[in-house]
Amino acid sequence: MLDFFASMVPTFIWDIWNSLPPTIQYLTITVWKILFVMIVVILIVAFSTYFERKVIGRMQARVGPNRVGPLGLGQPFADVIKLLIKEVIVPSQSSKFLFVIAPLLSLIPALAAWAVIPLNDWYVIADINAGLLFVLALTSVGVYGVILAGWATNSKYALLGAMRSAAQIVAYEIAMGFALVGVLMASGSLNLGDIVMAQGGGVSQWFLIPLFPLFIVFWISGVAETNRAPFDVAEGESEIVAGFHVEYSGVGFAIFFLAEYANMVLISTLTAIFFLGGWASPFEGWTFLNDIVGLSWLTVGGLHWLFIKMCLFMYIFFWFRATFPRYRYDQIMRLGWKIFIPVTIIWIAVEGAMAWFQIGPWSGLGA
């Protein structure tokens, strides 16, 4: 990585850089890494709102936003500016401090989880060994924003939304955790970089194939964790107006919105990393593609593949929203507790048996 930059900058800058103490060098690199990831995530969030409205528009035989800028591409920025200049209203009977920090509590974990996500073979902010656990811990902390917003608002609708969300997230987190047990059994590591490495070598090596039931469980639980349709009972605009964020306006609402989309991007990326090989190329080893001009990038793993896979899952999020009716509450609980958890437990046992009898891609790790 440093070699790449070394060729880009003049030598005297390079000399100044080398004279700095290692701590300062490390801090500078890390801060730039964090800035890059944050800016990219926020830009993806901004344009995914545009993407969502276009996709849903097309599915409902409309055109979607097309007024602001060319093709309506300025729409996300127009929305952000509109939300920022709106008045912030704090209900007089609310718990002021919690009302104000609740949106932040839902946004911070969604962004902090990016610290351990590998974007390609060297770009990861913190290459820690317990990366998978870190991600699970942070996604489970995100629920506080929703619960506290619902409680601090001091409104019946908001409290109902918060209660629904809490029960739903606690239920689906267990299924999600069990699905990840399968992933770490297959990869033999909690480090997200190693999990991607274990899936290197083309489509046939992806965990999607041997762990298909766990992939389905993880993905649907992920949709439920983000409170998106068809699991959006926490908002449920036709029953409880807007649920936990019914009293939020202006910036508070904007931050909840940002947190929801940041969580969607995070879940899409995590699904891509755990089951679709992350930044690894699906066409690795297809050497004939290298001979065709303009297609050689297909066989090389990197950020572009992670981005393509993430976009695929984001599209599925929007597709769900456009086509599925909202789940009934008791059906959500039934699906989480009575179907997903047994499925994951059975598949972990199957996986253990396969590892023991040396069947499948992880045969080298078992026994």
Place this chain on the structure above:
Amino acid sequence: MFQSIMFYTFALIMLGAATGVVFSRNPVHAVMFLVLTFFQSAVLWLMAEAEFLAIVLVLVYVGAVMVLFLFVVMMLDVNIEAAKRGLTRYAPFGIGIALLMVVQLMQLIWSRGHGFAGTGGFAATPEGYSNTKALGAVLYTEHVYAFEIAAVILLLAIVAAITLTMRKRPGIKVQNIAEQVAVRAKDRIRVVKMDAEKRQ
């Protein structure tokens, strides 16, 4: 130096939050202070390079247990005045228990032979050492029986808790999912053919 500053900062916030749990007037605020306390102790564990325990503390206590706690506390209508009276009455017991724990901890530190001085921060672990792997290796070999007994006790607790709440009340309304799924359109609607009527 840097490590000491970090340690004392997080330890101070932790103590402050723990005091907040006891003295805050609102039960929901008390739960949030407890969450903050857990976070700070997780950071202290991280500094001791026990990253597995630290993350699991956040995952299990903050992510699951405290969410359910918050759930219950929000639903209950706690009488704050009654709780305040309890504070002064139970304070001597609480202080007594705290003192007992301090004495036990001191005994533990003495018995390890460190004394009170010269502990000099946390011991560094060698390169490539994985806390998670080390813990797993001990848990599934040396302590496997204790581990499995703990698992069985937890399972028993789950079964017991569910049986206690599963009371069969008469007249309770439950959805029969299989019946609902098996429903077809012809069970619910009747298509009637009728001739167009003449305008009156």
